[in-house]
Amino acid sequence: MQPQNPNTYNLSNLLDEFTAFLRADNGLSAVSKRNYLSDVKQFINWLQAGNGNNDLDKSNRIISEDDLTSYYNYLVNENRPAKSINRKLSSLRHFFDYCLSHGLITDNYAKGIPNISQILTVFENFALETDLTEGEKNDIDDFLVFLNQ
Numbered sequence: 001m002q003p004q005n006p007n008t009y010n011l012s013n014l015l016d017e018f019t020a021f022l023r024a025d026n027g028l029s030a031v032s033k034r035n036y037l038s039d040v041k042q043f044i045n046w047l048q049a050g051n052g053n054n055d056l057d058k059s060n061r062i063i064s065e066d067d068l069t070s071y072y073n074y075l076v077n078e079n080r081p082a083k084s085i086n087r088k089l090s091s092l093r094h095f096f097d098y099c100l101s102h103g104l105i106t107d108n109y110a111k112g113i114p115n116i117s118q119i120l121t122v123f124e125n126f127a128l129e130t131d132l133t134e135g136e137k138n139d140i141d142d143f144l145v146f147l148n149q
Helices: 011-024 030-048 065-077 082-101 116-129 134-147
Strands: none
Touching: 011 030, 011 082, 030 065, 030 082, 065 082, 082 116
């Protein structure tokens, strides 16, 4: 039997520990705790289903920045509403803060992913400040409409 990589962790155990941590947090409403758990469970289930960019065992792994970016892209490609994606990002930011505070990761990757409304502003400013063809402007307009759904 090979020793476990010291930089990996069991995702199921991690979810149980995060659940206990949330239950002890009196600063969060019951609804916020339920939403955080639901969103983090969905992310972990997505990882355990073999998604993400990690070659390790599905239950013992390191959650990478690429995993989070892939999950975000998955949510966008599934045409999830912007509010739903933003809530999941908020939940994952909280979860990664927990992981960071317990030495499981070295950076909160989720803080580097902007909410959809922030992305809209970036694209709108880009379209205004850049000399684009009419077709490119239409493509950006279509994309902005899609993100606003």
